[in-house]
Amino acid sequence: MKTLVITESDESDIRLGSLSAIAFAQSLPEAQLDTLCVADVFGENPTADSHAAVIAAAVNQKSYELVVAAATTYAKDVVARAAGLCGGSMASDVISHRFDGDQLLLDRPMFAGAVTATVTLSSIPRFITVRASAYNPVERSIVDNLNSLDTESLDVDYSDVPCAHWKSLASRASHRPDVTEAKIVVSGGRAFKSTEDFERLVGGLADGLGGAAGSSRALVDAGITPNDLQVGQTGKIVAPDIYIALGISGAVQHLAGMKNSKTIIAVNTDPDAPIFSVADFGLVGDVYEVVPQLIAELNG
Numbered sequence: 342m343k344t345l346v347i348t349e350s351d352e353s354d355i356r357l358g359s360l361s362a363i364a365f366a367q368s369l370p371e372a373q374l375d376t377l378c379v380a381d382v383f384g385e386n387p388t389a390d391s392h393a394a395v396i397a398a399a400v401n402q403k404s405y406e407l408v409v410a411a412a413t414t415y416a417k418d419v420v421a422r423a424a425g426l427c428g429g430s431m432a433s434d435v436i437s438h439r440f441d442g443d444q445l446l447l448d449r450p451m452f453a454g455a456v457t458a459t460v461t462l463s464s465i466p467r468f469i470t471v472r473a474s475a476y477n478p479v480e481r482s483i484v485d486n487l488n489s490l491d492t493e494s495l496d497v498d499y500s501d502v503p504c505a506h507w508k509s510l511a512s513r514a515s516h517r518p519d520v521t522e523a524k525i526v527v528s529g530g531r532a533f534k535s536t537e538d539f540e541r542l543v544g545g546l547a548d549g550l551g552g553a554a555g556s557s558r559a560l561v562d563a564g565i566t567p568n569d570l571q572v573g574q575t576g577k578i579v580a581p582d583i584y585i586a587l588g589i590s591g592a593v594q595h596l597a598g599m600k601n602s603k604t605i606i607a608v609n610t611d612p613d614a615p616i617f618s619v620a621d622f623g624l625v626g627d628v629y630e631v632v633p634q635l636i637a638e639l640n641g
Protein backbone atom coordinates (compact mmCIF):
# COMPACT_ATOMS: atom_id res chain seq x y z
CA MET A 342 0.00 0.00 0.00
CA LYS A 343 1.56 3.34 -1.04
CA THR A 344 1.62 5.39 2.15
CA LEU A 345 2.59 8.98 2.83
CA VAL A 346 3.36 10.02 6.41
CA ILE A 347 2.98 13.76 7.00
CA THR A 348 5.65 14.74 9.52
CA GLU A 349 6.20 17.81 11.65
CA SER A 350 9.46 19.12 12.98
CA ASP A 351 10.49 21.55 15.66
CA GLU A 352 13.56 23.72 15.30
CA SER A 353 15.94 20.80 15.47
CA ASP A 354 14.27 17.50 14.71
CA ILE A 355 11.20 15.51 13.71
CA ARG A 356 8.53 15.72 16.42
CA LEU A 357 7.76 12.80 18.69
CA GLY A 358 4.16 12.56 17.45
CA SER A 359 5.37 12.06 13.88
CA LEU A 360 7.50 9.13 15.08
CA SER A 361 4.30 7.60 16.48
CA ALA A 362 2.53 8.15 13.16
CA ILE A 363 5.40 6.31 11.43
CA ALA A 364 5.04 3.48 13.98
CA PHE A 365 1.37 3.13 13.09
CA ALA A 366 2.09 3.17 9.35
CA GLN A 367 4.88 0.61 9.70
CA SER A 368 2.55 -1.77 11.51
CA LEU A 369 0.36 -2.08 8.41
CA PRO A 370 1.17 -4.97 6.09
CA GLU A 371 3.06 -4.13 2.90
CA ALA A 372 3.13 -0.42 3.61
CA GLN A 373 5.59 1.40 1.33
CA LEU A 374 6.37 4.55 3.28
CA ASP A 375 7.38 7.99 2.11
CA THR A 376 7.48 11.01 4.38
CA LEU A 377 6.61 14.62 3.69
CA CYS A 378 7.21 17.60 5.97
CA VAL A 379 5.18 20.32 4.26
CA ALA A 380 6.73 23.04 6.40
CA ASP A 381 10.05 22.18 4.76
CA VAL A 382 8.57 22.71 1.30
CA PHE A 383 7.83 26.39 1.76
CA GLY A 384 8.15 28.31 4.97
CA GLU A 385 6.86 31.62 3.67
CA ASN A 386 3.18 30.93 3.15
CA PRO A 387 2.16 28.59 5.93
CA THR A 388 -1.61 28.79 5.69
CA ALA A 389 -3.51 25.54 6.24
CA ASP A 390 -5.04 25.74 2.77
CA SER A 391 -1.70 25.95 1.00
CA HIS A 392 -0.25 23.10 3.07
CA ALA A 393 -3.34 21.02 2.22
CA ALA A 394 -2.86 21.84 -1.47
CA VAL A 395 0.70 20.44 -1.36
CA ILE A 396 -0.50 17.23 0.32
CA ALA A 397 -3.36 16.84 -2.16
CA ALA A 398 -0.97 17.33 -5.08
CA ALA A 399 1.36 14.69 -3.64
CA VAL A 400 -1.47 12.20 -3.11
CA ASN A 401 -3.05 12.73 -6.52
CA GLN A 402 0.17 12.83 -8.55
CA LYS A 403 2.03 10.05 -6.73
CA SER A 404 -1.05 7.84 -6.24
CA TYR A 405 -0.82 7.40 -2.48
CA GLU A 406 -3.55 5.19 -1.10
CA LEU A 407 -3.03 6.09 2.53
CA VAL A 408 -1.96 9.28 4.30
CA VAL A 409 -1.00 9.12 7.99
CA ALA A 410 -0.21 11.89 10.46
CA ALA A 411 -0.17 12.44 14.21
CA ALA A 412 -3.42 13.90 15.58
CA THR A 413 -1.91 17.28 16.41
CA THR A 414 -3.22 20.83 16.22
CA TYR A 415 -1.43 21.10 12.86
CA ALA A 416 -3.07 17.96 11.51
CA LYS A 417 -6.51 19.05 12.69
CA ASP A 418 -6.03 22.18 10.60
CA VAL A 419 -4.44 20.68 7.52
CA VAL A 420 -5.03 16.96 7.02
CA ALA A 421 -8.84 17.06 6.90
CA ARG A 422 -8.62 19.82 4.28
CA ALA A 423 -6.31 17.64 2.20
CA ALA A 424 -8.73 14.72 2.53
CA GLY A 425 -11.51 16.98 1.30
CA LEU A 426 -9.45 18.16 -1.69
CA CYS A 427 -8.70 14.54 -2.63
CA GLY A 428 -12.25 13.29 -2.08
CA GLY A 429 -10.86 10.70 0.31
CA SER A 430 -12.16 9.18 3.53
CA MET A 431 -10.80 10.06 6.95
CA ALA A 432 -10.57 8.79 10.53
CA SER A 433 -9.02 11.11 13.11
CA ASP A 434 -7.45 10.53 16.53
CA VAL A 435 -7.16 6.76 16.14
CA ILE A 436 -6.04 5.02 19.35
CA SER A 437 -5.83 1.40 18.20
CA HIS A 438 -6.38 -0.74 15.13
CA ARG A 439 -6.74 -4.34 14.08
CA PHE A 440 -7.67 -6.36 11.02
CA ASP A 441 -10.84 -8.30 10.29
CA GLY A 442 -9.62 -10.29 7.30
CA ASP A 443 -8.38 -7.60 4.90
CA GLN A 444 -10.42 -4.90 6.53
CA LEU A 445 -8.62 -2.35 8.70
CA LEU A 446 -10.68 -1.54 11.80
CA LEU A 447 -9.86 1.74 13.50
CA ASP A 448 -10.85 2.68 17.07
CA ARG A 449 -11.37 6.34 17.87
CA PRO A 450 -12.75 7.98 21.01
CA MET A 451 -15.82 10.19 20.72
CA PHE A 452 -17.82 12.44 23.08
CA ALA A 453 -14.82 13.29 25.27
CA GLY A 454 -13.83 9.64 25.44
CA ALA A 455 -17.23 8.48 26.73
CA VAL A 456 -17.49 6.00 23.84
CA THR A 457 -15.05 4.42 21.42
CA ALA A 458 -16.22 4.08 17.84
CA THR A 459 -14.82 1.44 15.52
CA VAL A 460 -14.76 2.62 11.92
CA THR A 461 -13.54 1.42 8.55
CA LEU A 462 -12.59 3.63 5.64
CA SER A 463 -13.96 2.61 2.30
CA SER A 464 -12.93 5.21 -0.26
CA ILE A 465 -9.33 5.71 -1.35
CA PRO A 466 -7.24 7.70 -0.62
CA ARG A 467 -7.61 7.07 3.09
CA PHE A 468 -6.47 9.67 5.62
CA ILE A 469 -5.75 8.63 9.21
CA THR A 470 -4.47 10.67 12.14
CA VAL A 471 -3.32 8.73 15.18
CA ARG A 472 -3.15 9.76 18.82
CA ALA A 473 0.56 9.99 19.49
CA SER A 474 0.31 8.68 23.06
CA ALA A 475 -1.35 5.49 21.78
CA TYR A 476 1.57 4.37 19.60
CA ASN A 477 5.16 3.97 20.79
CA PRO A 478 7.37 6.21 18.64
CA VAL A 479 9.90 4.57 16.32
CA GLU A 480 13.60 5.33 16.81
CA ARG A 481 14.61 8.61 15.19
CA SER A 482 17.25 6.77 13.14
CA ILE A 483 14.48 4.93 11.27
CA VAL A 484 13.42 8.19 9.65
CA ASP A 485 16.76 8.38 7.82
CA ASN A 486 15.92 5.12 6.04
CA LEU A 487 12.59 6.38 4.76
CA ASN A 488 12.21 8.16 1.46
CA SER A 489 11.50 11.84 1.95
CA LEU A 490 9.16 12.85 -0.89
CA ASP A 491 10.77 14.90 -3.62
CA THR A 492 8.30 17.76 -3.89
CA GLU A 493 10.19 19.51 -6.70
CA SER A 494 8.38 17.28 -9.13
CA LEU A 495 4.94 18.21 -7.78
CA ASP A 496 2.68 20.50 -9.73
CA VAL A 497 0.78 22.31 -6.96
CA ASP A 498 -2.29 24.27 -7.99
CA TYR A 499 -2.82 27.14 -5.58
CA SER A 500 -5.60 28.71 -7.64
CA ASP A 501 -8.26 26.93 -5.59
CA VAL A 502 -6.67 27.98 -2.32
CA PRO A 503 -9.13 30.29 -0.55
CA CYS A 504 -8.21 33.87 0.12
CA ALA A 505 -6.42 33.60 3.45
CA HIS A 506 -3.07 35.29 2.99
CA TRP A 507 -0.04 34.99 5.15
CA LYS A 508 0.87 38.23 6.92
CA SER A 509 2.92 37.50 10.00
CA LEU A 510 3.37 35.16 12.92
CA ALA A 511 3.34 36.14 16.58
CA SER A 512 4.49 33.09 18.47
CA ARG A 513 5.03 32.62 22.17
CA ALA A 514 8.54 31.52 22.92
CA SER A 515 8.84 29.07 25.80
CA HIS A 516 11.83 27.33 27.30
CA ARG A 517 9.57 24.45 28.37
CA PRO A 518 8.71 21.37 26.31
CA ASP A 519 5.29 20.98 24.71
CA VAL A 520 2.74 19.18 26.93
CA THR A 521 2.39 16.41 24.35
CA GLU A 522 6.10 15.60 24.41
CA ALA A 523 7.08 15.92 28.09
CA LYS A 524 7.43 13.00 30.50
CA ILE A 525 6.14 15.19 33.34
CA VAL A 526 3.28 17.67 32.94
CA VAL A 527 2.28 20.08 35.70
CA SER A 528 -1.14 21.59 34.99
CA GLY A 529 -2.97 24.39 36.76
CA GLY A 530 -6.67 25.16 36.98
CA ARG A 531 -9.00 27.89 38.14
CA ALA A 532 -7.38 27.90 41.58
CA PHE A 533 -4.69 30.18 40.08
CA LYS A 534 -5.79 33.79 40.07
CA SER A 535 -3.30 35.42 37.69
CA THR A 536 -0.71 34.76 35.01
CA GLU A 537 1.99 35.70 37.52
CA ASP A 538 0.73 33.13 40.05
CA PHE A 539 0.50 30.48 37.33
CA GLU A 540 4.01 31.18 36.09
CA ARG A 541 5.51 31.29 39.59
CA LEU A 542 3.77 28.16 40.93
CA VAL A 543 2.81 25.90 38.01
CA GLY A 544 5.74 27.04 35.86
CA GLY A 545 8.08 26.95 38.85
CA LEU A 546 7.15 23.37 39.73
CA ALA A 547 7.35 22.31 36.05
CA ASP A 548 10.85 23.81 35.81
CA GLY A 549 11.93 22.14 39.04
CA LEU A 550 10.83 18.78 37.66
CA GLY A 551 12.10 19.40 34.12
CA GLY A 552 8.59 19.11 32.75
CA ALA A 553 5.96 21.01 30.77
CA ALA A 554 3.34 23.41 32.10
CA GLY A 555 -0.28 22.74 31.12
CA SER A 556 -3.59 24.32 31.91
CA SER A 557 -7.31 23.67 32.18
CA ARG A 558 -9.61 25.50 29.80
CA ALA A 559 -10.89 27.66 32.66
CA LEU A 560 -7.56 29.48 32.77
CA VAL A 561 -7.34 29.76 28.97
CA ASP A 562 -10.85 31.24 28.83
CA ALA A 563 -9.90 33.68 31.59
CA GLY A 564 -6.89 34.83 29.55
CA ILE A 565 -4.49 33.66 32.26
CA THR A 566 -2.79 31.00 30.13
CA PRO A 567 -2.28 30.74 26.35
CA ASN A 568 -4.37 28.36 24.30
CA ASP A 569 -1.50 26.02 23.44
CA LEU A 570 -1.21 24.93 27.08
CA GLN A 571 -4.79 23.63 27.23
CA VAL A 572 -5.16 19.95 28.03
CA GLY A 573 -8.44 18.22 27.30
CA GLN A 574 -11.14 17.43 24.79
CA THR A 575 -10.71 20.70 22.90
CA GLY A 576 -7.05 21.07 23.84
CA LYS A 577 -4.16 18.65 23.67
CA ILE A 578 -4.25 14.97 24.57
CA VAL A 579 -1.39 13.94 26.84
CA ALA A 580 -0.24 10.71 28.44
CA PRO A 581 2.98 11.55 30.32
CA ASP A 582 4.65 9.40 32.96
CA ILE A 583 3.49 11.87 35.63
CA TYR A 584 0.59 14.34 35.41
CA ILE A 585 0.21 16.78 38.30
CA ALA A 586 -3.20 18.50 38.44
CA LEU A 587 -3.13 21.58 40.65
CA GLY A 588 -6.46 23.18 41.50
CA ILE A 589 -8.26 21.40 38.67
CA SER A 590 -11.71 19.95 39.42
CA GLY A 591 -11.53 17.09 36.92
CA ALA A 592 -14.37 17.91 34.53
CA VAL A 593 -14.97 15.15 31.99
CA GLN A 594 -13.62 17.37 29.20
CA HIS A 595 -10.33 17.80 31.08
CA LEU A 596 -10.10 14.11 31.98
CA ALA A 597 -10.50 13.27 28.27
CA GLY A 598 -7.10 14.85 27.68
CA MET A 599 -5.06 13.34 30.52
CA LYS A 600 -6.70 10.30 32.08
CA ASN A 601 -4.30 7.92 30.32
CA SER A 602 -1.30 9.46 32.09
CA LYS A 603 0.70 6.75 33.85
CA THR A 604 0.66 8.37 37.29
CA ILE A 605 -1.76 11.15 38.21
CA ILE A 606 -1.19 13.38 41.23
CA ALA A 607 -3.87 15.88 42.28
CA VAL A 608 -3.91 18.75 44.75
CA ASN A 609 -7.30 20.28 45.51
CA THR A 610 -9.00 21.91 48.50
CA ASP A 611 -12.21 19.98 47.79
CA PRO A 612 -11.95 16.33 48.93
CA ASP A 613 -14.90 15.48 46.68
CA ALA A 614 -13.35 16.93 43.50
CA PRO A 615 -13.78 14.41 40.61
CA ILE A 616 -10.05 14.62 39.81
CA PHE A 617 -9.42 12.44 42.89
CA SER A 618 -11.38 9.59 41.27
CA VAL A 619 -8.67 9.23 38.58
CA ALA A 620 -5.69 10.24 40.75
CA ASP A 621 -3.11 7.72 41.94
CA PHE A 622 -2.03 10.17 44.65
CA GLY A 623 -4.22 12.93 46.04
CA LEU A 624 -3.54 15.74 48.47
CA VAL A 625 -6.36 17.82 49.94
CA GLY A 626 -4.75 21.21 50.28
CA ASP A 627 -4.37 24.75 49.03
CA VAL A 628 -2.07 25.06 46.02
CA TYR A 629 -0.86 28.44 47.31
CA GLU A 630 0.50 26.64 50.39
CA VAL A 631 1.50 23.25 48.96
CA VAL A 632 3.24 24.26 45.72
CA PRO A 633 5.75 26.75 47.23
CA GLN A 634 6.78 24.01 49.66
CA LEU A 635 7.29 21.55 46.79
CA ILE A 636 9.33 24.07 44.82
CA ALA A 637 11.43 24.91 47.88
CA GLU A 638 12.00 21.19 48.46
CA LEU A 639 13.16 20.73 44.83
CA ASN A 640 15.42 23.76 44.97
CA GLY A 641 16.61 22.45 48.33
Ligand SMILES: Cc1cc2nc3c(=O)[nH]c(=O)nc-3n(C[C@H](O)[C@H](O)[C@H](O)COP(=O)(O)OP(=O)(O)OC[C@H]3O[C@@H](n4cnc5c(N)ncnc54)[C@H](O)[C@@H]3O)c2cc1C
Nearest residue numbers: 530531532557558559573574575576588590594610627628
Ligand atom coordinates in the same frame (compact mmCIF):
# COMPACT_ATOMS: atom_id res chain seq x y z
C1 LIG B 1 -17.41 21.34 24.64
C2 LIG B 1 -16.51 21.60 25.82
C3 LIG B 1 -15.15 21.34 25.68
C4 LIG B 1 -14.30 21.56 26.76
N1 LIG B 1 -12.96 21.29 26.62
C5 LIG B 1 -12.15 21.42 27.68
C6 LIG B 1 -10.76 21.09 27.59
O1 LIG B 1 -10.24 20.74 26.53
N2 LIG B 1 -10.00 21.19 28.70
C7 LIG B 1 -10.51 21.62 29.91
O2 LIG B 1 -9.75 21.68 30.89
N3 LIG B 1 -11.81 21.94 30.01
C8 LIG B 1 -12.63 21.88 28.93
N4 LIG B 1 -13.93 22.26 29.05
C9 LIG B 1 -14.35 22.95 30.30
C10 LIG B 1 -14.65 21.98 31.44
O3 LIG B 1 -16.00 21.58 31.38
C11 LIG B 1 -14.41 22.69 32.79
O4 LIG B 1 -15.19 23.88 32.85
C12 LIG B 1 -12.96 23.07 33.05
O5 LIG B 1 -12.13 21.95 32.82
C13 LIG B 1 -12.82 23.50 34.51
O6 LIG B 1 -11.52 23.92 34.74
P1 LIG B 1 -10.94 23.89 36.20
O7 LIG B 1 -10.96 22.49 36.72
O8 LIG B 1 -9.68 24.64 36.18
O9 LIG B 1 -11.98 24.81 37.01
P2 LIG B 1 -13.08 24.41 38.07
O10 LIG B 1 -13.98 23.36 37.56
O11 LIG B 1 -13.69 25.70 38.51
O12 LIG B 1 -12.26 23.78 39.24
C14 LIG B 1 -11.36 24.49 40.04
C15 LIG B 1 -10.91 23.54 41.14
O13 LIG B 1 -9.92 24.18 41.90
C16 LIG B 1 -10.13 23.86 43.29
N5 LIG B 1 -9.52 24.94 44.03
C17 LIG B 1 -9.92 26.23 44.14
N6 LIG B 1 -9.05 26.94 44.86
C18 LIG B 1 -8.06 26.08 45.22
C19 LIG B 1 -6.84 26.25 45.93
N7 LIG B 1 -6.43 27.42 46.40
N8 LIG B 1 -6.04 25.15 46.07
C20 LIG B 1 -6.40 23.95 45.57
N9 LIG B 1 -7.57 23.74 44.88
C21 LIG B 1 -8.36 24.81 44.70
C22 LIG B 1 -11.64 23.77 43.42
O14 LIG B 1 -11.98 22.95 44.53
C23 LIG B 1 -12.03 23.13 42.10
O15 LIG B 1 -12.07 21.74 42.19
C24 LIG B 1 -14.80 22.05 27.99
C25 LIG B 1 -16.18 22.28 28.12
C26 LIG B 1 -17.01 22.07 27.05
C27 LIG B 1 -18.49 22.32 27.21
